[in-house]
Amino acid sequence: MDYVIEMLNIRKEFGGFVANDNITLQLKKGEIHALLGENGAGKSTLMNVLFGLYQPEQGEIRVKGKPVHISNPNIANELGIGMVHQHFMLVDKFTVTENIILGKEITSGGQINIKKAEKEVREISERYGLAVDPQARISDITVGMQQRVEILKTLYRGAEILIFDEPTAVLTPQEIKELIQIMKTLIKEGKSIILITHKLKEIMEVADRCTVIRKGKGIGTVTVSETNPNELASLMVGREVVFKTEKTPSTPKQDVLEIKDLVVKDTRGVTVVNGLDLHVRAGEIVGIAGIDGNGQSEFIEAITGLRKSESGSIKVNGKELMGFSSRKITESGVGHIPQDRHKHGxxxxxxxxxxxxxxxxxxxxxxxxxxxxxxxxxxxARTLIKEFDVRTPSEYTLARALSGGNQQKAIIGREVDRNPDLLIAAQPTRGLDVGAIEFIHKRLIEQRDHGKAVLLVSFELDEIINVSDRIAVIYEGKIVAVVNPKETTEQELGLLMAGSNRKEAGEETHV
Incomplete structure (x- = not known):
């Protein structure tokens, strides 16, 4: 069998902690090979070894059958290996082209030939169906577009083997569809892809084979067409996973959160929350469903005091909180799991x-x-780490060294332990594996069952339908419909989120 990449018996340690324990991964030419594992299983570490960011203690790497020593990313690039990182490595103030050519600038007479570079970027972009404006500034384009720039960076450097590290963690459902199409185009053009993920749906849709690792050890490689999501989930976490969240019907009581006619502007001064009304009662989970960019982020920031509102009313337990500082709001009984755990968590x-x-x-x-x-x-901290199953070498470990799922569990532990009357959970399972998702959903439902009000904001429609007691659809900064999750479908919600009225989306009863 001809493999383009072979990672044989790789061992990587960090000060006595074994992140990769004798793992083997073999990539065939022209395949999409998924690398599946829980948060903190060692997936990114293994790929950072392949990309030259880490040096293994043991094991061998072969490229097209030849043993190689990849001591840094430049050597990986020379061997035709490119990596699209989960947290993008882009300079905000630079243009798309400036980011792509950084370190590989085309010069003539000591000057960077930006026009020639833009032409090359446009040609590569068109060839692979990566529609990106070469002159756009990174700070002005969407997250999905920024990811395309990362892909173009690797292609510009001649990558034949592309590593995608959790590529869909920050994308909207539409951007995920577009990315899957891009990956299929890359394969048609003769590239080979390693896809780090824990999203089983995506593996079933796009991958040819899948290597599973659990707690740093290789569990095995399976052919995707011969397996199913339940089997993959069991291999990943070592037990059966419940995909459907078990919960009793809610028994809501008094209003905890009351929002009336809320108006909020974004950083450009554009009104993005435009007369929004919403109420959340004690003992219920209200899910906010909407396509990214319809005011969700600004709405949550306004409630939590991270952004100033223009007008309207925000009351918690009957007390007006408009204009209060974040600390005052927190002390008034509000817990906040922020959508960007690194920036605000x-x-x-x-x-x-x-x-x-x-x-x-x-x-x-x-x-x-x-x-x-x-x-x-x-x-x-020791008590909360144990109670919320935060997997960390110790309580002294820096937050940055933990996996995304364990960072999220730490934030949830901190917020839930304060026993807030209102818990706001914004994208609480973004980038997390099925085991961590199951854990977090149970915790949100526990809060509800303890008589707390929970406001859930998520782009994952199955999460919104599965966990919520009522679903409020946000479109262009307003709540345009409130539906019962038991009486709706993903298709109907999708139409409402895109601005269809309820008659067009299918009659629904208000709840």
Whole structure:
């Protein structure tokens, strides 16, 4: 069998912690090979070894049958290996072309020939169906477009083998469809792809074979056409996974959150939340369904005090919170799982223990007279780490070193432990594996069953339908319909999210 890449018996350690334990992965030419595992299983570590960012303690890498030593990413590039990272490596202030040619600039007479570079970028972009404006500034284009720039960067450098690290974690459903099409086009053009993911639906749709790793060990490689999502999930987490969230019918009581005629502008001064009305009651989960860019982010930022509202009313337990600071809002009984865990959820260079008291560090027993009591902070963290199954080498480990799923569990532990009357969960399972998703859904339902109000914002329609008691559809900054999840479908929700009225989408009863 001819393999373009062979990673044989790879072992990678970090100070005694074994991230990859004797893992083998073999990639055939012209295939999409999925690398599946839970958050923290060692998928990204293995690919960072292949891309030259890490050096393995043991094992061998072969490219087209020849043993190679990949000591840095430049050597990986020379061998035809390109990597599209989960967290994009782009310079915001630069244009698309400037980012793509960075380090590989075309010069004539000591000057960068930007026109020639733009022409080349346009040609590659058209060849692979990656419609991107070469002159656009990175800060002005969508996340999906930024990802295309990352793909173009690898193709510009002549990559034959592309590694995609969790490529759909930050994309909308429409962008995911477009990315799958792009991957199929790349394969037709003779490329080979390694796809790091934990989204079983995507593996079933796009991958030829799948290698599963669990807690750093290789479990095996399966042919995708001969398996199913349940079998893959069991291989990944080592037990049967329940995809359908079990919950009793809700028994909602009084209004906890009341929003009336809310108007919010985005950073450009454009009105994106435009007269929004919503109420969430104690003992229910209200899901917000909408296509990205319809005001969801600004709406959540307005409720949590991260963004100033123009007008309207935001009440929690009957108390007006409009214009309050984030801390005042937090202290009024609001918990917030932010959609960007790195920007608004964690201080990445702090130990995970200190991140777990970010909302309460200034209160007893964590501080007295402005002096932090680290013993109490670390005791508390140990309790929460155990209770919320945060997998970390220790409570002293920096937040940045944890996998996305474990970072998210730490945030949820911190917010739930404060026992808020209103828990706002924005994209709470973005980029997480099925085991972590199952855990988080159970926690949200537990909050509801304890009589709390939960506001869930998600782009995952199956999550919205599965977890919510009522679904509010947001379109162009307004709630345009409220539907019962038991009486709706993904298709109907999709039409409402795209701006169809309820008659066009199919009659629904208000709940």
């Amino acid at each position: 964690l201080v990445l260079n702090y130990p995970i223990a200190e991140n777990m008291v970010l909302q309460t560090y200034y209160k007893k027993p964590f501080s007295k007279n402005g002096i932090l009591n680290f013993k109490e902070i670390y005791n508390k």
